[in-house]
Amino acid sequence: MTDTHVSRVRMTGISKRYGALQSLDNVSLDLKPGEVLGLVGDNGAGKSTISKVLSGAVIPDAGTIEIDGKHVAFTSPADARAARIEMVYQDLALCDTIDVAGNLFLGREPKRRVAGVPMLDKKLMHERARDMLSNLGIVIPDTRMKVENLSGGQRQSIAIGRAASFNPSVLIMDEPTAALAVAEVEAVLELIRTVSQRGVSVILITHRLQDLFLVCDRIQVMYEGRNVAERRIEDTNIEDVVNLIVGRKFAARSAGHNREKGASA
Amino acid sequence: MSSEPNAYASHPPRMREATILDKVVANGGVMSIALFFIVCCLFFSVTTDxxxxxPNLLNVIRQSAPLLIVAAAMTFVITTGGIDLSVGSVLALTATLSAAALQAGVPWPLAILLMLLLGGVIGVIQGYFIAYERIPAFIVTLAGLSVIRGFALLITGGYSIPIEPTSPFVALGRAWILGIPAPALIAIVILAVAYIAFNETHFGRYVTGVGANAExxxxxxxxxxxVILWVYVLSGTAAAAAGVILSARLGSGSSNAGQGFELDVIAAVVLGGTSLFGGRGSLTGTILGALTVAVLANGLILSHLSPFFTPIVTGFIILVAIWLNFRLFRGGAKGR
Incomplete structure (x- = not known):
């Protein structure tokens, strides 16, 4: 799937500054249909910010985004969602006091009309929520439970289920496995494989490097708001990726900095 | 290494579907105020004839109609995590202006419409500063409380403006339709609409969503x-409706009407289990909260006790009801 020539996503020269902090500095990102890209880097490297730019939650100061070859400018998450870009946020973005089905459908609740007045179709919502969850192999006993009463792993599953169930063309996952039990991690990785085989492009942000080698086609490393390296998964190993993330090589051989960057670009 | 087959043997699932008891605990706020309401009603039924x-119960509803109407709108505001302190002032302004408009010869249906519109516009202005300029609701509506009351005083010079008792306008506050007082009827209709809007519509869902996790x-x-702007439009319009009903019932518009009204409204909403932190609201609770406050005031008077006991008892009940939420129904008040 990855040898297609038109990129699903092409971000070029993205920059974003928060006050004194240059959060993103001329970052580029390329994603092909059905490709799974691992985005790694230390805390504050800009992984979350670049993914929020793609999902419309952060508006960049500079740079261009192309989706399937067409130039786009997102001004809100709704724009990105219209372009079928879905994101699972690190902080889950769930409403604690709303039930499971309500969270799955937040912002796109099915309507029914009672005497011409649009209302929530709660019955349909709960039915479809049950189907969505069981298709993804997520076990929640009752879709009427409030999310605040669920475990961390269950909450994560709801967040992923929400993003994956609406036929996305790009799925961005920010630390999807961080709070999960061992079996749940396996289920999520399996889910990533399944959706990418259906042609969905996936961006996976994670600190669990072993996960990258199980699902990713390619790894992009960020360091202090810049792209520093890119590796095909078969050309690299955990040790290499760790070195790239902590930037030890760059610090030790500052003279070779440009050469290394050039070689990896 | 020995495996431990027993430890992995199947066992009953640890999660179960919500039982009735779970639901009772989850709705702790409503349950504790329902308890208070029933206790109050029983107490006054036994102690007074x-x-x-x-007639007395209908009178309670008639008198508490403004409170019920504004409390319903305030439930939306507080569920978004906001507050509207200006409702008492809006009530006073619309009460005086409707009296003034009628005196100036404005037809009564137009006067009512203008007052509701005025309440809505005040809501838009306050909502704009809260939603789009991100100024805390407390500050915006505190300023509104002062400014709007000031306008009411300025217009009337501090006097109350009489309404012609023959005007059909006063029917809004005094008429009886099918054995039910008109204000009570209006309140019941508004409460029913509010209940459906809060629980069954997209807007109501997003009000809860904004309060639970706006981002x-x-x-x-x-x-x-x-969504945030609209809840203040709702509370402004509801306060205007309350002002119209109050002036119609009293037959005059006074700029001193509704002093401290906003606190009664907030008390009713909070008594009903709606969280001041947002995300958790209940219209059933609000209705029970408002009625409890009204029944207390009524019952204490009927018991030939000083009416000045009302604020004392109301205050204690607020504290105890919220305390019950935290202790007895801890599940429902999780993290709040």
């Missing part, structure tokens, strides 16, 4: 700012 009579709701593609 006049309390449990149809998540925004990311889900909801225009959270417009």
């Amino acid at each position: 006049a309390f449990l009579t149809a 998540a709701t925004r990311r889900a593609g909801v225009n959270t700012r417009s």
Whole structure:
């Protein structure tokens, strides 16, 4: 799937500054249909910010985004969602006091009309929520439970289920496995494989490097708001990726900095 | 290494579907105020002869109609995590202006419409500063409380403006339709609409969403700012309706009407289990909260006790009801 020539996503020269902090500095990102890209880097490297730019939650100061070859400018998450870009946020973005089905459908609740007045179709919502969850192999006993009463792993599953169930063309996952039990991690990785085989492009942000080698086609490393390296998964190993993330090589051989960057670009 | 087959043997699932008891605990706020309401009603039924009579109960609803109407709108405001302190002032302004408009010869239906519109416009202005300029609701509506009351005083010079008792306008506050007082009827209709809007519509869902996790709701593609603006339009319009009903019932518009009204409204909403932190609201609770406050005031008077006991008892009940939420129904009040 990855040898297609038109990129699903092409971000070029993205920059974003928060006050004194240059959060993103001329970052580029390329994603092909059905490709799974691992985005790694230390805390504050800009992984979350670049993914929020793609999902419309952060508006960049500079740079261009192309989706399937067409130039786009997102001004809100709704724009990105219209372009079928879905994101699972690190902080889950769930409403604690709303039930499971309500969270799955937040912002796109099915309507029914009672005497011409649009209302929530709660019955349909709960039915479809049950189907969505069981298709993804997520076990929640009752879709009427409030999310605040669920475990961390269950909450994560709801967040992923929400993003994956609406036929996305790009799925961005920010630390999807961080709070999960061992079996749940396996289920999520399996889910990533399944959706990418259906042609969905996936961006996976994670600190669990072993996960990258199980699902990713390619790894992009960020360091202090810049792209520093890119590796095909078969050309690299955990040790290499760790070195790239902590930037030890760059610090030790500052003279070779440009050469290394050039070689990896 | 020995395996431990027993440890992995199947066992009953640890999660179960919600039982009735779970639901009772989850709705702790409503349950504790329902308890208070029933206790109050029983107490006054036993201690006084006049309390449990149809005319008295209808009178309670008639008098508490403004409170019920504004409390319903305030439930939306507080569920978004906001507050509207200006409702008492809006009530006073619309009460005086409707009297003034009638005196100036404005036809009564137009006067009512203008007052509701005025309440809505005040809501738009306050909502704009809260939703789009991100100024805390407390500050915006505190300023509104002062400014709007000031306008009411300025217009009337501090006097109350009489309304012609023959005007059909006063029917709004005094008429009886099918054996039910008109204000009570209006309140019941508004409460029913509010209940449906809160629980069954997209707007109500987004009001809860904004209060629970505004950022998540925004990311889900909801225009959270417009949701916030609209709840203040609702509370402004509801306060205007309350002002119209009050002036119609009293037959005059006084700029001193509704002093401290906003606190009664907030008390009723909070008594009903709606969280001041947002995300958790109940219209059933609000209705029970408002009625409890009204029944207390009525019952204490019927018991020939000083009416000045009302604020004392109300205050204690607020504290105890919220305390019950935290202790007895801990599940429902989790993290709050």
